Amino acid sequence: MPSVSPNKAGACPDGVAAIWTVRNARDVLPLSLGAVRRLVPAPSRIALHDDGSDDGTPELAARESAAMEIVRLPASKGPSRGRNLAIESAPERYVLLLDGDASPEPGALRELMAAARRAAAAVTLPRVLTQDGFLQHGPAHMSWAALPRFRGWWGEPATAREGAGYSAGGATAMLIDRRFLPEGVLFDEDFGLRLEDADFLYRVALAGGRVAFAPRAAVIHLNPGLEDERAAGVAYPAQKMALQSRNRRLLALKSFAALTLILTLPLQFAVEIVTAALAAREGVLGAYASGWIQTLRALPSALRARRRIQAGRRVGDRSLLTADLPSFRPSVLSRMRPW
Structure with a gap:
């Protein structure tokens, strides 16, 4: 895959913003916030983009963290709008995009950043686990059927190694390096939910951006429905x-x-x-x-x-x-x- 010339974000500072895009995440957000507080290195800024919650999520976030920036989006259209706002408005070079039920382990950010730098990656993906420690998924390649093929999936052995060259994946958590993100490539806000993450990552790769995987970066997916799944x-x-x-x-x-x-x-x-x-x-x-x-x-x-x-x-x-x-x-x- 060809290298990517740094875009106009190349002059931004090397800080990391951890930004959640959530809707009705009151039950799990405190656990996710606690996990982010334990990250090494600590994010230089944390923010929450609320996508029309009606369960008091933004109010809870404000009580949990006075330092958290809270942006209330006017109506629910899915997570893509909040993610795009995070990417476009951040002054930092790195943006750690998080769902409200993502709980990164303490060393996850360090591993994501190290893998991103080694690969000059636009997007770096972690290993996503269920709450009981089973592998939910690793990174993915897009299949000819326009559906992702994950490398490691629902308890299967992880078959992905560190490196770039992937073309799909999930958005429970992902690290964006704005310096290497191809200009104009963002989440499709018309997709709402379902495949919006795979669509974004495929277009990143199509435009020459690298999608990398950091196998030592683990993120726990706090979704309570995963055990039944x-x-x-x-x-x-x-x-x-x-x-x-x-x-x-x-x-x-x-x-x-x-x-x-x-x-x-x-x-x-x-x-x-x-x-x-x-x-x-x-x-x-x-x-x-x-x-x-x-x-x-x-x-x-x-x-x-x-x-x-x-x-x-x-x-x-x-x-x-x-x-x-x-x-x-x-x-x-x-x-x-x-x-």
Whole structure:
């Protein structure tokens, strides 16, 4: 992957801002804040971007930390707007983006920064663990199906080593080096939830930015639903079906080269058949249809974004995509096995 010339953020100081983007995280935010207080080195600034919470999260944050900067976003549109604000407005070189249920271990920031510097990475990802110590996921490569293939996934052995060259991943926590982030590459605020992180990371890699992994940087994911997910006991929600199917299509449409889109048409068709069958099995076929309607409505803006993305392309799809099957959550696999 080619090196990236430092962008206009190159003159910013080398401090680290730890910034949460949250919605209704009252139950877990104090634990996350406590973990950030124990980080070495300590962040030079902490902030919370609240995405329309109605459970008192920003008020709790203000009581927990008088030093925390709190920005109240007017209405909930998903985490991307708060993350973009964190990246664009920070005077610091480094921005540690955190979900409200992310609890980094004390040495995580040191390991993330060291790996980022060694790789000259725009984004560096940690190892994400469940509360009982199981691996939830490592970094990922984007698959030809426009879904991420994680390297280490839900208790599987971690197969990723330190280094760059990844093209997808999760956003529970990630370190942004603004100096090496390709100019104009931000989270897509129209994605809402589902695949917004993989979409962002693929576009970072497509524009020539390095996506790295720091295996010794561990972050605990405090989401209480993860234990049920690992036991395959979580139902497939209708909203997830609509948003994930829509965003998968839009990701491919925006970012894949024309030849890639043509060559993967049979694969995309197969994914649609499997997704529709899963939706029917789970009783959310209406949500799958809603995802198609949302896809069609988003086409004009997606095509405009495609022109910008393809104009800024520095890397070919072939070097970023993997032929491995995408990663599916245990709850999804358990529903697919009887087929």
